[in-house]
Amino acid sequence: MNVRNVYLKRILTLMIAVLTALSLAGTDPATVSAASGVAAPTKVKATNLYTGVRLTWKKPTKDTTFRVYVKTGGKYKKAGTASANKFVYKKAKSGKTYTFRIRAYRKGSRSGYSRTVTKRFVRSLANMEYKGKGYAVLHGNKPNFSDAQVTRARNAYITFGKLDDRGRCTAVTASVSSETLPREERGDISSVHPTGWVSGQGWQRCHLLAFSLGGGNANPRNLITGSAQLNVSGGMWIFEEQVLNYVRQTGNHVLYRVTPVFKGKEPVARGVHMEARSVENAGLQYNVYVFNVMDGYKIDYSTGIVRAKNAAAEENPGGSSHSNAKRTYILNENTKKFHYPSCSAVKRMKPSNRKKVKTSRKSLIQKGYDPCKICEP
Template sequence: MKNRIIVIYLLLVLSCLCTGCVEINVSNPSDIVTEKDETNTETFVPEGINSENWFESIPAYRGTPYIEVNNDIPFFTAEDKKKNDAFEIYSDLDELGRCHVAYANICEEIMPVEDREASLNSVTPTGWHQNQYNGKWLYNRCHLIGYQLAGENANEKNLITGTRSFNVEGMLPFENTVADYIDDNPSNHVLYRVTPVYKEENDLVAYGVLMEAWSVEDNGYGCQFCVFVYNVQQGIEIDYATGENCEATEEISKVDSAQTKKGNTYILNTNSKKFHTQDCSSGKRIGDKNKDNYTGNRDDLISQGYTPAECCNP
């Protein structure tokens, strides 16, 4: 009797396989294609940003890679902050070939699943006059929306001429902040907008970018910033009208040297022994019990046992 039951069971399984009632579905993440917003046909102008309201208050570069704008509160409208759908919008190049606003709702759906491989050399952004100083190239092809956030690589609408410092010390820490937030909250979205700022109407190289972020589902609590990042390289003088560059004059070098000697002001977490930039939103949320301020040389602070906070990379 027992053997008969086993035979009947095997016949039922075989019948299911033959009639297709058992389905095996194996998905490869690299085969998943996400639809991107390709509807923009003209330069996208973000609401709520008026250069007269904020850019005139930006001080000249004095050694720090970025400065907080609008009390670190992005200029997104109330309607913007309700968006929880995935999208990417890249402004068309203007008549000079320059990039303008790049705007996206960052989420797992549009983030790349593979490491970047393709070269950026096929794109030559405006003002690209490359030179080496002390054995290092001055310029990078800088993504407005970083590859790790949206998977856009050699997109001419998303690449500007930027210095090595601008790219690595200025923009990258904020890109990492957004990426880390999505990694920790894979179902959430971060409104993210990067606006190149040209000091003069026909400048080919941006003086810097306004970077804004707002985590949608938690109303900005988990990820929020609004900063202006300077497109500069210490010791190098850049003609933003053309992109031409040279070693800074003695007078400019003295300003850079004085700032370096003076040091910067940092926010300390005396409990975790981490230090943050003065404008870091995470640093500002440290409780009074564990919070302290320090003005001085970064290396001296590290020698005292403190380490740079990864969220702002001071």
């Protein structure tokens, strides 16, 4: 009996060890190479995107596929598969914390689990990826205004948000109408230095509420540091013109809100959230996010420093032409200012004062012309 008991005890000890190992393999994802020789993924990282949590890792070998597992406090569940060393978990809900682990598969064999990575998902426009288009449409292009806000917008008003504790602009909300449109000439705004402003980096002073809609001139609560793509060519101007044209054509009101989107404590906005809705009818509405980017350049949003990604881009900082390069400009022979053809000021210019030329920036300055403060050519 004693021999039998010893034998049973050894078997029991072995079974406990096996069960413990299996349990640890299921819950403790320390990197393990399976007996098959397939190495587990390493250097797993998780970052928040607007659409979900992005996972990246070091791919151990060629011809490998991966399975991603996720849990939110209970058991791990399969989140999906990937053929490359990245995966976006799009079922994440803002405010929830997720733990991930990954397993590699190759030719019928599999690795152990990678080490776990945990991430609290927060859905933020600041995390939206720029993929070459200047703006992204949000929520089916429907703005997030309440019925009470729409009702109030039957009367014209403009509200500039207070600067936050870091001196950054906050949202500007307005009921744009013929009453808010400017009746004076565009003034000098160079005295305002928005957060993140660094001279010589191709930055522009971007109005949240456009001057053409009633945004005024040198208002620190209405100017942010932005690129030419954000301000003119990439998106804001497109949507500002929609509002302006609608108001001029109908005489109606447009409820309008522009919110700068900052990431953490960064002084330079990642982009702006623009919303608009016509009040008296359904003639106009949009809900878009416009990226504050410069193609060919890498922006350090924490400092305002801009660096070229390649030598060719160095010739064209911030999207502005080299001073000796010839291009098309519009001159205002009355104010002695020159503009890009896409500048909003061009449409307000009297035909008798307007002249189209193809020349260099340097040549115009030598002739006594000053660059426009809106498009900053």
